[in-house]
Amino acid sequence: MMFKSTLTIIALFSFLLVSCDKSEDPEIDPIASVEGQWNVTTVKTTYQTKGTTAQVSDIDLSKEAVFFKFNSDGTYSTNAKINLTSITKSDKVFDGTYTLSKDKIELEYFLEDFSITAKFNFNLNSLQTNKIAIALDESSLLEAFNASLGQLSATNQIVAKLLIENIVDFEALINLEK
Helix, strand or coil: CHHHHHHHHHHHHCCCCEECCCCCCCEECCCCCCCEEEEEEEEEEEEEECCCCCEEEEEECCCCCCEEEECCCCEEEEEEEECCCCEEEEEEEEEEEEEECCCEEEEEEEEHHHCEEEEEEEEEEEECCCEEEEEEEHHHHHHHHHHHHHHCCHHHHHHHHHHHHCEEEEEEEEEEEC
């Protein structure tokens, strides 16, 4: 049971687990703003642990009404339920904070099942007036996970550390449109 809970934690951390094509130079429109409601169109993830084959998913959510709404005060809301390889529409709306910098967006996300909050530092691959692409790589996932580890029980910390140490590849990309 504890192992399953820890897998779920890793899966939830992995949401913000989305992968897009990597680019050396992000496509940032200087007049575009992240503010407003954005619908998730696709989620692409790659996840692999030691001794396993990579799990790759490319999910079309364009008809599912999964959204992120970014407010001017640094808060956001979303109905995205995040797990290891996908995002699905939740009946609940989750609130958090975000910080936008030149080529990054940090999302603070509350993992309801475990009553812990994690901060995910996404690469801002693209920001246009009507499209956003954010990506989370393995190092950013591990950073978020390790920073939030203290919120878990001692036993779950040990199990989670063992699982996280076995990740050999992770990329996640979320594409959004207004």
